[in-house]
Amino acid sequence: MDLVAIEEIKRLKHRYFRTLDLKLWDEFADCLAEDISARYGTQAMDKPLHYDNRADVVSFMEQNLGPGIVTVHIANHPEIDVDGDTARGSWAFEDTVLVPGAEIQIRGGGYYVDTYRRDPDGAWRISSTQYERIYEALTSLADFPSFKLLANRWDPSLEH
8 A cells, every 4th residue: 555645645635625715726726637527516506517627627616716705625534545656536525615795605515536646747636526415505694694704815804
């Protein structure tokens, strides 16, 4: 078992979520292989989304998860199998998406299935990614009169 590679891949997946949530698009892009196959989609998005290159994935994320949307992704329970310079992994995940302008919150969870490749520069990158939702729930924050967003990294009117 290649424990060093497994640890590098764990760090890669955590970096993927951290840079996504912090909207660090250049760092997020570096987590992905140039020819990534990405299959996303949720009930909230209405339809599956399929991308077959890094630029399209990053463009979609940047356009749809910009400063008006707050996200937090948590991944755990990794199961990673390494075979030389390729690997396959499964991750449990939970996510929360706040859309303050629309007064909605989306929460969900499920399992990611990824493949990874060690590129010529020696870095592991995600070569394919997809997930299956176990659940997804949409809540209108207008239904909760006590809800108040106290901090939002991207809203300068709220204290950080």
